[in-house]
Amino acid sequence: MTRWRLTVEYDGGPFMGWQRQDHGPSVQQALEEALERMTGERAAFTAAGRTDAGVHALAMSAHVDVAKALTAHRLREGLNALLRPSPVSVLDVSEVAGNWHARFSCVSRRYLYRILNRRTPPALEAGRVWHVAVPLDVETMREAAAHLVGRHDFTPFRSAHCQSESPVKTLDRLEVERAGDEVRIAAAARSFLHHQVRSMVGCLAMVGRGQWSPGDMKAALDARDRAALGLNAPPQGLYFAGAVY
Amino acid sequence: MTRWRLTVEYDGGPFMGWQRQDHGPSVQQALEEALERMTGERAAFTAAGRTDAGVHALAMSAHVDVAKALTAHRLREGLNALLRPSPVSVLDVSEVAGNWHARFSCVSRRYLYRILNRRTPPALEAGRVWHVAVPLDVETMREAAAHLVGRHDFTPFRSAHCQSESPVKTLDRLEVERAGDEVRIAAAARSFLHHQVRSMVGCLAMVGRGQWSPGDMKAALDARDRAALGLNAPPQGLYFAGAVY
Known part of the structure; x- marks a missing residue:
């Protein structure tokens, strides 16, 4: 039995998310069916992050155990051939130790959020960005983001379905930059609460529009009250950008 | 009657091209139907370039004459609302003189071609790039491209269906650059022959793969023989990037 680490790119649009679901297609299922057609084996793929419906990945890390003797090259090429026409591409495959774990060995997760900030x-880029028509003030968004970096109780940014044991997390990075018509938000942490990135981005957009001040962001964090917050940013602007081990 | 200039972004994937066709949807038809629903008028849109099936536009220039009194703002917002869910977006609208012509007043056209140059x-970016799995040598592609810049008889790069009066054109710019996994080719000229950009890109890719030398590109141009050439690059990597007046 060999444990393989995979780096996977996917368009989240047609999927119910990473994780297998009874009610629709998932990235995990697409990979597992391709592997079964290739090897005859039913093996479970485990990912660094279980992205929600509609969320994309530039470079998701995952692992799977395979009994059949394969090379990294053959596994990658075989999966990619059998994944067509699903918008899932295996970018890289390498052999790892049997105790390496895509989820539990991960020490840092990176996300990218793309806002298309123009009138029209x-x-x-439909399905790839969140369209915000009102001009966003990136400078005040940066000020607000700085209040969130560090170790905090992120309860206000937590979904009701979050299964994390503790709401206390350390946010290592939350950077806002403009690139032409786009506002890009990069986030990094060892782990995130469910919906944390989309909730933080939703609040940053309120700041960028002038509906909130950077101080309101700090007050919301301190209040630990989910009710104080606006809507989550929609899934189609969110990308799982990488995992560090 | 007011003549309006429009700048239009579109995903060419679902269309038979810019121009109205009997056998399938076109960008022109989508715009004309939106305008008719908005104003009750049947007016023809004219574009700077009639892109082929599957070719995209970052900023196509077009014009249309409308009798109903409108502001630029209302025309843009109304068209965008009625174009949904077609992947066509009117980025900008401005009033122009009655003798301004999107096609005949245009003095320079710019195209961008995107190659995704990685193994997987x-x-x-499926449907947005040409996937070339073999590593491309950008330096030799640049050398080959330099042979094409200037005033030449571009017969070898002309489609059999080209309706241009003369195959002699002046290519102002043909630049090749790498950005990560992407090789981007930017072309500019007053006008192009039918399939000229895709044919030049197809030949540049042959050079980048080492199947042709830069000198072979010059020989192909000098031979004025279409039969000497390889396949056109596919439409989904091509973008109409802008028109200058």
């Missing part, structure tokens, strides 16, 4: 809706 | 197929 996206044509080419 | 695209998931997020």
Whole structure:
């Protein structure tokens, strides 16, 4: 039995999320069915992060155990051939030790959130960005983001379905930058609460629009009250950007 | 009657091209139907370039004459609302003189071609790039491209269906650059022959793969023989990037 580490890119649009679901297609199922067609084995893929419906991945890390003798090259090429036409691509495969774990060995997770900030809706980037028509003030968004970096009780940014044992997390990075019509938000932490990135981005957009001040962001964090917050940013702007081990 | 200039972004994937066709949807038809629903008028849109099936636009220039009294703002917002869910977005509208013409007043057209140059197929950029799995040598592609810049008889790079009066054109710019996994080719000229950009890109890829030398590109141009050439690059990597007036 060999444990393989995979780096996977996917378009989250047609999927119910990473994790297998009874009610629709998932990235995990697409990978597992491709592996079964290739090897005859039913093996479970485990990922660094279980992205929600519609959330994309630039470089998701995952692992799977395979009995059949394979090379990394053959596994990657075989999966990619059998995954067509699903929008899932195995970018890289390497052999890892049997105790290496895509989820539990991960020490840092990175997310990217893309906002298309222009008056008119996206044509080419539809389904890939959150369209915010009102001009966003990136400077005040940066000020607000700085209040969230560090070790905090992130209860206000936590979904009702969050299964994390503790709401206390350390946010290592939350950076806001403008690139033409786009506002990009990069987040990094050892782990995140469920919906934390989308909730933080939703609040940052309120700051960028002038509905909140950077101080309101700090007050919301300190109040530990979920009810104080606005809506989550939608899933189609969110990308799992990488895992560090 | 007011003549309006429009700048339009579109995903060429679901369309038979810019121009109205009997056998399938076109960008022109989508715009004309939106305008008719908005104003009751049947007016023809004219574009700077009539892109082929599957070719995208970052910023296509077009014009249309409208009798109903409108502001630029209302025309843009109304069209965008009625174009949904077609992947066509009107980025900008401005009033122009009655003799301004999107096609005949245009003095320079710019195209961008995107090649995803990595081993594994695209998931997020599927339908937006040409996937070339073999590593491309950008330096030799640049050398080859330099042979094409200037005034030449571009017969070898002309489609059999080209309706241009003369195959002699002046290519102002043909630049090749790498950005991560992508090789981007930017082309500019007053006008292009039918399939000229895709044919030049197809040949540049042959050079990048080492199947042709830069000198072979010059020989192909000098031979004025279409039969000497390889396949056109596919439409999904091509973007109409802008028109200058």
